[in-house]
Amino acid sequence: MANTVARSFLQVAATEEVASPLRVVQIEGLTILKIIKHCKEFSPALVTGQLLGLDVGSVLEVTNCFPFPIREEDEEIEADGANYQLEMMRCLREVNVDNNTVGWYQSTLLGSFQTVELIETFMNYQENIRRCVCIIYDPSKSNQGVLALKALKLSDSFMELYRNNNFTGEKLREKNLSWVDIFEEIPIKVSNSALISAFMTELEADTPVTQCDYDRLQLSTSPFLERNMEFLIECMDDLSMEQQKFQFYYRSLSRQQAQQQAWLQKRRAENMARRTAGEDPLPEEDPSNPIFKPVPEPSRLDSFLITNQISNYCNQINGVTGQSFSRLYLMKALHEN
C-alpha cells in the first residue's frame, strides 16, 4: 500500500496505459442478493440492472448495484430511464456508495443469453468504460440449489473484429478466432464485510439442513431438461439454416469461379489469335462483366452465437444429468437400506 501512495500522479498516469488484464470479479454478498431479488421477482420476464464498484488492478470489485425498471418500447420512457439512472446514481453517491459503473447484470432463461443484443450492449458500455463486465443470473437454475451466476466479458480480439464489422471467413482465420473465443468467463469471488459476516454467523439456523440442500436433492429434473432440449432443438434448426446460407454462398462462389475461368480461357484464346494476327491483346480482366462482381459473404456472427448457445445447452444438460445420476444412486441406496 505504501508505495502506491508514494507514486506521483505522473507515474500513475504512465502505468495506467498498460492495463493488466481483468482476472477476477469480486462481488459483495449484498450485490448477489440484490441481483437475485430483482431477477426472481420478475422471473420469467428478463430484467437488467447496473453494477457499481471499483476497478482495482486485475480485480474488478462489484460493491453495489441497482435495478432498471422494465423497459418499454417508447422514446419518452427511454429518456425517463436515463433520468432514473442518473437520479439513482446521485442518490447512491450521497450515501457513499461507489459511484462508478463497472457493467450491468441481467437475468436469463436457461442460459439463453448469447445474442447480438448482448454484444451490442457490451460494445456500448465498452465505449465509456475501459473495463466492464456482465453478470448473468439464471433464476430457473437456482431452483435446483445452484447459484447460477456468471461473469462474462467479450474477448479483445472479438471486439476488434466487431468494431470493423468484419466476420468473413478469411478474417476469422487470420485472427484464429473460433466460436469459443467470443465470450470470456471471468472467475467470481465473493466478499463480505466483517460486519455482515458476523451477522450471518449469528443468524445462521442451527439445523444442518438448509433450503439449498432440499432444492439440490429434489428428484424431478425432467421439466428443466425438457425445456433445455426444446431450446437445443430450436437452436439446431437455426444452425442448419445458417449452414444452408453458407452452402449457398459457396455454391455460388464456385459457380462464379468456374465462369471466370471459362471467360479467361476464351479471352486467352482470343488474344492468341490476335497476337498471331499482329494486333494488341485485349486486357485479361473486365470489371464491367457481372461475373467478376464479388459475391457478398454472409456474416459468421450469427452462426458463432448459435454455436455458443448450443454448447451452453449441452453443458447444462451434462451438468444436470450428472447431478441426477448421483441423486438416482443415492435414492437407490436409500431404498435398499
Place this chain on the structure above:
Amino acid sequence: MASEHTVLQFSSPSSVSFTAKVHPLVIFNICDCYVRRPDQAERVIGTLLGSILPDGTVDIRNSYAVPHSESSDQVALDIDYHHNMLISHQKVNPKEVIVGWYSTGLGVTAGSALIHEFYSREVPNPVHLTVDTGFNNGEGTIKAYVSVNLSLGDRQLAAQFQEIPLDLRMVEAEQVGFDILKTTMVDKLPTDLEGMEASMERLLALIDEVYKYVDNVVEGRVAPDNNIGRFISDTVASIPKLSPTAFDKLVNDSLQDHLLLLYLSSITRTQLSLAEKLNTAAQVL
C-alpha cells in the same frame, strides 16, 4: 368526578399479534450503509420497503439509507432524498411500499420518537427495526418495534415502542448458501457437483446421527423420547413402498433417459466441432 372519562390507556391501532419478517437483503443493506456511513455519524437510518401480507405479517423486503444529521435534541432527515429514492424504487417495483424505518444501534433512542412520527405520516403504523451493528451485548441484536400511543382521555401523552416478534428465518439466504454469505472471502463459487457433494455429505451425517441415536436408545444408553421416535418413524414411512422390481425399473428408466440425453449432448458437441472444421476447410477453395 371527572376521572370517569379520563382513563389512562394504551391504544394500539391493531393490538392483534403483529409480526414482521425480514429478508436477508435488508440486513446486508443496513450493514453496508453502516460501513459506508459518514465520518461523524454514529448511526445510519433509512426507509424500509415491503408489503403487508394477507395474514398481517409485515414483509420487509428492501431498504435504502436516508442521510440525516443528529444533535442532542433534534434530528434532521433529508426528506427530499427520501422521496426521490422512494419514487425511484417504485419505478422498479410498484408493489413495494413504505412499511417503516430502520436505525442501527441497540434498542430505541431519544431521537427515534421524532423520526417515527415522521414515518407515521407516510404510512399508518410503521415498523421500527433496530440492528445493533456495534454488538453491544455481545450479539447482533435485531429487533422490531411498533409504536403504541399512550393517551389520557383524548389527550396524547406519549408514544411507547412495543417490541414485536421478528421472523429472521432466511430462506433466501439459505438458497444462496450461508457458506458464501458468512465468510469474508470466497475464492470460487461452488459448481453443480460440488454443491451436490456437500448436500450428500450432510445427508449422510444426518443419517449417521439418527442411527447412533436409535442404537443408543435400543441399547438403553439414552432415555427414549417419544417425539423423536415419531419423527423418525414418519421419515422412514415417507419413503414410498415399492416392490423391488418396480423400483429397479423406475431407477433404470430414469438412468437410461439421462444417459440418452448425455449421449445426445455429446454427439451434438462432436457435430459442432466437426462442422467448424468443415467450414474452415471449405474456405480454402
